[in-house]
Amino acid sequence: MKKAILIIIAVxxxxxxxxxxxxxxFMLGDEIYIFDWFRIxxxxxxxxxxxxxxxxKTGKLILTLFRLCAIVGxxxxxxxxxxxxxxxxxxxxxxxxxxxxxxxxLDSVFYGVIFDHSNYQIATLFSPEPYGTVFHGKVxxxxxxxxxxxxxxxxxxxxxxxxxxxxxAIFNIADSAITIGVVMLIVFGxxxxxxxx
Numbered sequence: 001m002k003k004a005i006l007i008i009i010a011v012x013x014x015x016x017x018x019x020x021x022x023x024x025x026f027m028l029g030d031e032i033y034i035f036d037w038f039r040i041x042x043x044x045x046x047x048x049x050x051x052x053x054x055x056x057k058t059g060k061l062i063l064t065l066f067r068l069c070a071i072v073g074x075x076x077x078x079x080x081x082x083x084x085x086x087x088x089x090x091x092x093x094x095x096x097x098x099x100x101x102x103x104x105x106l107d108s109v110f111y112g113v114i115f116d117h118s119n120y121q122i123a124t125l126f127s128p129e130p131y132g133t134v135f136h137g138k139v140x141x142x143x144x145x146x147x148x149x150x151x152x153x154x155x156x157x158x159x160x161x162x163x164x165x166x167x168x169a170i171f172n173i174a175d176s177a178i179t180i181g182v183v184m185l186i187v188f189g190x191x192x193x194x195x196x197x
Contacts, residue, residue: 001082004095011099015173016106019140023111024125026142028118037147043170044118044138057136064108064135071105074098089184090192096181103174104139111137144170 026042033039046060078094112132115123123131132138145167154160185192 003088004078004082004091007092007095008099008102011096011173011177012103012106015100015103015177018142018173019107020125022140022142023115023118023123025122026118027120027122031144037145039144039146040142041144041170042118043141045141046138060108061135064105067101067105067108071098071101074101087192089188093181093184093188093192096177096184100174100177100179100181103172103177107139108137109135111140113137139172141170141172141175143172143176 022040022042026040028042028044031039031041046063074094074097078091078098081090081094113130113134114126115131115137116127116129117123117131146165148164148166150164152160152162152164
């Protein structure tokens with residue numbers, strides 16, 4: 001239990017500190033080159049996968065409530081796995097998924113009421129004029145790894161001859177924790193979920 005709690009606290013701390021730093025030092029769209037293939041690029045989204053847009057305030061509320069229910073389920077899975085003394089890799093995986101999901105939920109639930117907007121200005125923490133309401137905050141993303149950019153060969157169906165960037169997604173520490181947790185479940189599945197003899 002202690003290890004799981006330490007993982008959750010560490011991921012949440014790094015995730016929220018990085019997001020608050022970005023919000024209070026960058027305007028939307030600002031970018032810093034670390035390397036050609038790694039940049040800090042500030043965007044915000046409504047919290048759906050890959051930044052997909054969802055149907056207005058009602059859709060955003062439904063998504064946030066669904067995610068709150070999911071985090072309760074993941075938390076129960078973690079607690080139950082600890083009680084059953086499941087494999088350490090399973091506990092680490094669930095703790096990473098839980099902390100990542102919780103990190104993005106904090107943005108969705110609270111950022112709309114503690115920050116003003118980041119359009120053409122640097123946001124103010126605990127602003128007297130916040131940009132949203134509870135449950136309607138936007139998720140902060142900033143990690144961008146455009147490892148290759150170019151024009152795809154014409155022989156590729158549908159997308160040949162078009163400009164293409166790999167890896168095109170912009171994400172955050174919470175997203176990374178979820179991804180690492182899921183990949184661990186897949187890669188170490190035989191150890192985590194051994195078959196009965």
